[in-house]
Amino acid sequence: MGAVTMYAARATGAQSNEDALTAVVAAMHAAHQQIEEIPLSALTTLTLGNESEVPQYASAAFIVRDDGQSSITRASTYVANGWVYTLRFTTTSPRSNIKADIMWKTMLVD
Numbered sequence: 831m832g833a834v835t836m837y838a839a840r841a842t843g844a845q846s847n848e849d850a851l852t853a854v855v856a857a858m859h860a861a862h863q864q865i866e867e868i869p870l871s872a873l874t875t876l877t878l879g880n881e882s883e884v885p886q887y888a889s890a891a892f893i894v895r896d897d898g899q900s901s902i903t904r905a906s907t908y909v910a911n912g913w914v915y916t917l918r919f920t921t922t923s924p925r926s927n928i929k930a931d932i933m934w935k936t937m938l939v940d
Contacts (some may be wrong), residue, residue, distance in 0.1 A: 832921030834930055836937065841914045847888035850907035850914045855890055858905065864895040873904060873924045876931035883939050891927075894920075902927075906934050921928070 841850070845871040861864055868891050878884060887908040894903050904927055915937070919930035 831921055831923070832926045832929060834933060835918045836933065838913050838914070838915050841909055841912050842861060845909050845914060847886060847907050847909050850916065851888040851890060851900050854905045854907060854916055854918070855892075858892065858894070858903065861895040863890055864891045864894055867891070868893055868902070870904075873902070873927035874927050876935060878935055878939070884935050886933075887938065906930075908938060911913060 870889055870891050873891055875923045885908060888907055889904060889906040891902065891904045894901055901920050901922050902924055903918065905919075906917040908915045917930060917937075919927065921927065
């Protein structure tokens, strides 16, 4: 179970994947009472048959706490051709991240 949001927005100026991720993380800090970065290796991920087809992107994962409730949220960004593509996935189970990986990597290779 989890909630996923994927969106695309026009990039403002020259941006890298990491620049875009920094902006998403800043918005997450503004939206949550407590946020603590965790290693991506703490989440279950998907490996495609040919990972070389997946373009380079930036990701970060966090534990967020609001009103006594904890959840895990992951953000990924990819910048190409004047667009910033972003995925946000929030769940209570690190294993559920595989769903986000499936959607994200499928979108990137399409």
